[in-house]
Amino acid sequence: MAATQERVEEQRGLQTPGSGQEHRSLRQDVWRQFKKHKGAVVGLVLLAFIVLATIFGPLLYGVDPYAVDTSMTNAPPSAGHVFGTDNLGRDVLARVLVGGRISLAVGFVAMLFGLVLGTGIGVISGFFRKLDGPLMRVTDLFLALPILPLLLVIIMLWREPLREAFGEELGIFLLVVFIIGVTSWMQTARVVRGDVLSLKEEEFVLAANSIGTRKRNVIMRHILPNTMSPVMVSAALGVAVAIITESALSFLGLGFPASFPTWGRLLFDGTNYLQLSPLRAIVPGVLISLTVMSVNYIGDGLRDALDPRLRSK
Amino acid sequence: MGRYIVRRTLFAIPTLIVISLIIFAILDLAPGDPTSQLPLTIPSEIREQIRENLGLNDPFLIKWLKWMQLMFINEPLNMIDSLFGTCIGDCEARGRIISWSSRAPAMDIIWQRLPQTLWVLGIAFVLGIVIAIPIGMYSAYKQYSAFDNVGTFVTMVGYSVPVFFTGVLAILIFSVWLGWFPSFYTTTHVVDWTSWDSIWFQVEQMIMPVTVLSLFNAAALSRFTRASVLDNLNQDYVRTARSKGLQEKRVVITHVMRNSMIPVVTLIALQVPGIFAGAIITEQIFRINGLGQLLIVSIGQSDVPMVQTLTFMFAVLIVVFNLVADVTYGVMDPRIRYD
Numbered sequence: 001m002a003a004t005q006e007r008v009e010e011q012r013g014l015q016t017p018g019s020g021q022e023h024r025s026l027r028q029d030v031w032r033q034f035k036k037h038k039g040a041v042v043g044l045v046l047l048a049f050i051v052l053a054t055i056f057g058p059l060l061y062g063v064d065p066y067a068v069d070t071s072m073t074n075a076p077p078s079a080g081h082v083f084g085t086d087n088l089g090r091d092v093l094a095r096v097l098v099g100g101r102i103s104l105a106v107g108f109v110a111m112l113f114g115l116v117l118g119t120g121i122g123v124i125s126g127f128f129r130k131l132d133g134p135l136m137r138v139t140d141l142f143l144a145l146p147i148l149p150l151l152l153v154i155i156m157l158w159r160e161p162l163r164e165a166f167g168e169e170l171g172i173f174l175l176v177v178f179i180i181g182v183t184s185w186m187q188t189a190r191v192v193r194g195d196v197l198s199l200k201e202e203e204f205v206l207a208a209n210s211i212g213t214r215k216r217n218v219i220m221r222h223i224l225p226n227t228m229s230p231v232m233v234s235a236a237l238g239v240a241v242a243i244i245t246e247s248a249l250s251f252l253g254l255g256f257p258a259s260f261p262t263w264g265r266l267l268f269d270g271t272n273y274l275q276l277s278p279l280r281a282i283v284p285g286v287l288i289s290l291t292v293m294s295v296n297y298i299g300d301g302l303r304d305a306l307d308p309r310l311r312s313k
Numbered sequence: 314m315g316r317y318i319v320r321r322t323l324f325a326i327p328t329l330i331v332i333s334l335i336i337f338a339i340l341d342l343a344p345g346d347p348t349s350q351l352p353l354t355i356p357s358e359i360r361e362q363i364r365e366n367l368g369l370n371d372p373f374l375i376k377w378l379k380w381m382q383l384m385f386i387n388e389p390l391n392m393i394d395s396l397f398g399t400c401i402g403d404c405e406a407r408g409r410i411i412s413w414s415s416r417a418p419a420m421d422i423i424w425q426r427l428p429q430t431l432w433v434l435g436i437a438f439v440l441g442i443v444i445a446i447p448i449g450m451y452s453a454y455k456q457y458s459a460f461d462n463v464g465t466f467v468t469m470v471g472y473s474v475p476v477f478f479t480g481v482l483a484i485l486i487f488s489v490w491l492g493w494f495p496s497f498y499t500t501t502h503v504v505d506w507t508s509w510d511s512i513w514f515q516v517e518q519m520i521m522p523v524t525v526l527s528l529f530n531a532a533a534l535s536r537f538t539r540a541s542v543l544d545n546l547n548q549d550y551v552r553t554a555r556s557k558g559l560q561e562k563r564v565v566i567t568h569v570m571r572n573s574m575i576p577v578v579t580l581i582a583l584q585v586p587g588i589f590a591g592a593i594i595t596e597q598i599f600r601i602n603g604l605g606q607l608l609i610v611s612i613g614q615s616d617v618p619m620v621q622t623l624t625f626m627f628a629v630l631i632v633v634f635n636l637v638a639d640v641t642y643g644v645m646d647p648r649i650r651y652d
Contacts, residue, residue, distance in 0.1 A: 004376065039469070042430060042618060090546050135400055139331065140328070141328060141331055143330060143635075144328055144631050144632050145332060145335065145628065145631075146586070146590065146624055146627030146628050146630075147590070148590040148593055149590070149593070149608055149620075149623065149624045149627050150336070150624060151337065152593075152608070152609070153339060153340060153612060153620055153624065154339060156612045156615075157339070157340070202420075240473070243405065244475050247477070248475065248477060248594055249474060251477045251594065251597075252593070252594065252597060252609060264477075267477065267478065270481075271481050271484075271598075274484065274489050275480070275489055278489070281481050281485070282482070282485070284448075284592050285478035285481060285482065286478075288475060288478060289470075289473055289474040289475070289478055292473040292475070293470065293473035293474070295467060296469060296472065296473050297469065311396075
């Protein structure tokens with residue numbers, strides 16, 4: 001036993017830097033490749049900045065986003081109000097910062113929900129042959145549903161009961177996150193299924209099966225970690241889709257209420273005051289666009305970095 | 314191939330039936346009472362009678378089957394009758410899906426609204442394709458050139474900025490500040506093809522919605538075209554074509570373009586239903602009274618039959634264009650054998 005240990009140590013010793021064979025983990029490799037994609041790095045920095053600004057911005061800025069000041073309605077930008085005020089004299093920047101918290105939270109939570117659902121269905125469908133047919137038919141069916149009209153209808157019909165059950169804010173949040181997640185898992189499921197189908201024929205899975213590893217452990221230890229590349233790319237794209245969908249719903253007046261504004265809702269409210277205070281519409285719109293763009297760039301960078309054909313260069 | 318088309322078409326029918334069940338169930342099982350919008354002064358017996366007349370007291374399955382009969386049998390028959398002036402069966406007494414708010418058959422209202430939507434969408438769609446494909450191809454051909462770098466960045470912006478922001482921005486810049494175009498669409502305007510003023514008025518009011526929508530479509534499509542052309546440019550057959558001395562123009566246009574257009578054409582077909590969904594937002598921004606706006610208004614009025622019909626029409630579009638995409642893919646790429 002001790003001898004084996006020594007031999008392993010010896011082999012490791014051979015691979016130390018200097019002997020030319022530098023050890024690199026997959027994660028470092030991916031990160032190295034990711035850093036080469038300029039757009040992705042800029043996107044990552046920008047997204048981090050936007051997330052931090054919405055978390056800590058309201059504390060630093062210190063202006064109450066809900067404070068009504070009727071003597072300062074539709075004011076242009078000034079020292080006290082960096083982006084001016086709205087028709088009730090509320091500070092535009094403070095409202096945008098607070099609204100960003102909800103928009104981003106919806107984006108990330110809905111993405112996570114859709115991702116877990118999609119990965120779960122993809123793995124089950126790829127791993128268990130009997131469930132493959134039915135689950136893929138369900139996926140096809142969901143892909144054929146008219147998503148936006150259905151989202152509008154569901155929100156319209158279920159908003160009131162959920163508001164009564166969970167309160168104004170949580171009720172809408174749960175509804176929006178749930179329906180965006182439920183309607184956005186299909187691509188992930190398809191990609192993951194394809195990966196699982198080829199993975200389960202690999203030798204390491206055969207080895208795991210032959211030493212009697214439980215199915216659950218085979219999936220958790222061997223299959224799932226190997227499907228992470230496509231899942232990460234769809235995670236990035238999922239955030240973008242979720243943020244755009246939420247903003248679109250709010251823009252159509254069917255998302256979050258005006259008292260609990262998201263970027264989409266602020267943009268929607270701002271469109272009626274384009275002549276008086278254009279910044280009210282521009283600021284949230286620019287933030288939605290910048291967030292979506294950085295997330296899309298991160299997705300592009302991840303796709304390149306996780307592609308082994310590109311990484312080996 | 315023929316067998317494949319038939320099988321694929323037959324498979325679309327159960328899909329549509331299940332979708333109709335889902336749409337119907339979401340609207341029917343939702344909490345809320347359709348008669349709650351009526352004035353409170355209506356006595357409860359009459360209210361009950363209204364519910365009975367609307368068929369609201371039937372069991373769920375009966376309601377769905379009745380609706381299916383109207384949607385899949387009566388409405389298509391009615392369409393045939395009005396197109397060819399025929400009268401199949403009992404055409405006078407044939408039941409129709411009636412909108413609750415306007416009391417007119419839902420399909421008739423949809424036919425009235427369709428032209429507005431199609432004009433703006435159709436032009437935006439065609440324009441998007443015409444812009445996107447040359448840009449995507451040239452971008453890929455000159456990979457990493459200045460044109461490609463600028464083009465990639467611009468398409469990324471176009472792809473990321475949502476239509477509801479570009480639309481608002483266009484209104485702010487071109488109608489509020491510059492005053493070039495009207496900020497909303499005058500749908501009562503009937504184009505008089507003999508008068509330049511009338512035509513110009515129509516063009517003027519269509520420029521912004523069409524531009525906004527077509528740029529968004531073009532961005533996604535040109536990214537896709539670029540990727541597809543790049544895939545093909547490194548293939549062996551391109552090297553072969555060049556090495557046997559073909560002109561560069563022929564290599565690119567006859568060989569690369571034909572092959573790289575296969576996935577692009579499929580994507581174009583798949584984009585069509587998405588464009589109708591995008592119309593919901595565009596029509597809301599520019600106040601065009603097309604199908605998207607009809608849907609929003611009907612949802613606001615809790616007009617269940619109208620919403621069901623419209624949503625189902627969107628579903629039909631998706632299923633049909635998925636079919637078209639699959640079939641064109643099979644026709645254009647003989648390597649793909651389905652049976």
